[in-house]
Amino acid sequence: MHQIFSFGSVSMPRTAMLAPMAGVADRAYRLLCRSFGAAAAVSEMVSAKGLCYGDKGSAELCAITPEERPMGIQLFGSEPEFMARAAAMVQQYQPDWIDINMGCPVHKVIATGSGSALMRNPSLAQEIVRAVCRESSVPVTVKFRLGWDDTCRNAVPFAQAMEDAGAAAIAVHGRTKAQLYSGNADWDAIREVKQHVSIPVIGNGDIRTAADCCAMYEQTGCDMVMVGRGSYGNPFLFREIAAAMDGAPAMLPTLQERMDTMLRHVRLILECNPQKPPEVAIREARKHAAWYMTGMRGAAQFRNRCYHLESYAQAEQLAEDFLRMQEEDGYHEA
Ligand SMILES: Cc1cc2nc3c(=O)[nH]c(=O)nc-3n(C[C@H](O)[C@H](O)[C@H](O)COP(=O)(O)O)c2cc1C
Structure with a gap:
């Protein structure tokens, strides 16, 4: 406690x-x-x-x-x-x-x-x-x-x-x-x-x-x-x-959880800005999406894609491509 x-x-x-x-x-x-x-x-x-x-x-x-x-x-x-x-x-x-x-x-x-x-x-x-x-x-x-x-x-x-x-x-x-x-x-x-x-x-x-x-x-x-x-x-x-x-062991996020959370964050931004058209609200999600990639191998090209996000579907595609790339490169979870 x-x-x-x-x-x-x-x-x-x-x-x-x-x-x-x-x-x-x-x-x-x-x-x-x-x-x-x-x-x-x-x-x-x-x-x-x-x-x-x-x-x-x-x-x-x-x-x-x-x-x-x-x-x-x-x-x-x-x-x-x-x-x-x-x-x-x-x-x-x-x-x-x-x-x-x-x-x-x-x-x-x-x-x-x-x-x-x-x-x-x-x-x-x-x-x-x-x-x-x-x-x-x-x-x-x-x-x-x-x-x-x-x-x-x-x-x-x-x-x-x-x-x-x-x-x-x-x-x-x-x-x-x-x-x-x-x-x-x-x-x-x-x-x-x-x-x-x-x-x-x-x-x-x-x-x-x-x-x-x-x-x-x-x-x-x-x-x-x-x-x-x-x-x-x-x-x-x-x-x-x-x-x-609490003195409990850390529960570090897996790569999958990072990407799931990035997408959840993008959805939250869209939901919290109902007065804005999605193509405008998504702009606010760009920097956040990019931050989820920080420090990871091969992240630079993906961050660049984040800065050009135009829709939630693109964010989903990005997460999928990022995960696939990490798998192909033999990324091992800590
Ligand atoms: C982008 C950005 C916006 C901030 N806006 C505020 C603010 O509105 N009010 C405030 O008191 N501090 C603001 N801060 C300062 C932070 O609350 C915090 O004091 C500072 O970032 C140091 O903490 P950190 O090293 O954990 O980031 C801001 C900092 C950043 C980076």
Whole structure:
């Protein structure tokens, strides 16, 4: 049996949760990862201002289906009034919690003072957390990085400021804004944060294997782990992590299971986008299909075919050809 991780009214097995990833971890992705054992999920980041101004796309990002729960809605913005209004608006979707994005390094986001720019303005960040807490009937969490750059690594005082302002838990990605996604995540810095706050800390950055996840728990003392890119084309990672946390042997996917899951993922994308014609929705499936081939022998030519997928039938043909090629080449399952 797994230990339980909880904050406020939210609880989940202490294995690993899926990270918010705009443009990647959409509903299809979240459903798939949850089905393989991801402990929880978070929405793609939602613009508080977009919601307040009635943007349809922003509202659509907030919808939650029962199978995705527990699930948080992540808001971004830099104005406490808009963040508070957005927090009040998203209550109708009954999120299990609200997460505030204070880690995004994308220029368009930080140019408005949102995302990781808030790490340079802790008092405004606190105002935002207080404003969101006031309007939310569910716990409020904050996700941030180690700081702006190497000259401003303020994750410890920032974490304390978030706790003081009312955050129920924090998620820390072990990189600075300036690092973007380069270099290695600094897990020691996550440990330092953990040692200086009383609220739960969710460790994040560079979990690619179940062993990485166990090492993250061990090295940082974190309460929960969050996995992002390691799940690309590899939702099986959540199953492997759940087994490792139980001390059970890993159940690695066979090649057949990889291809079956790739096809299931493509079907989910089509099902989750009924408003789009299939030939449009399939485009969203291309990068995902390609990720399922990553690291396998002879994958390059197949990945190229993934980027040109026009229909589900083509995806099926691709999976069949890929499996046949691996068999002919004498591929042996591990
Ligand atoms: C394509 C992509 C989109 C992302 N979108 C978000 C987002 O919307 N909100 C957020 O807080 N973090 C976002 N992140 C950051 C991830 O949640 C995570 O912090 C980061 O990828 C490090 O974890 P990893 O090494 O497990 O991928 C995004 C990352 C990627 C690669």
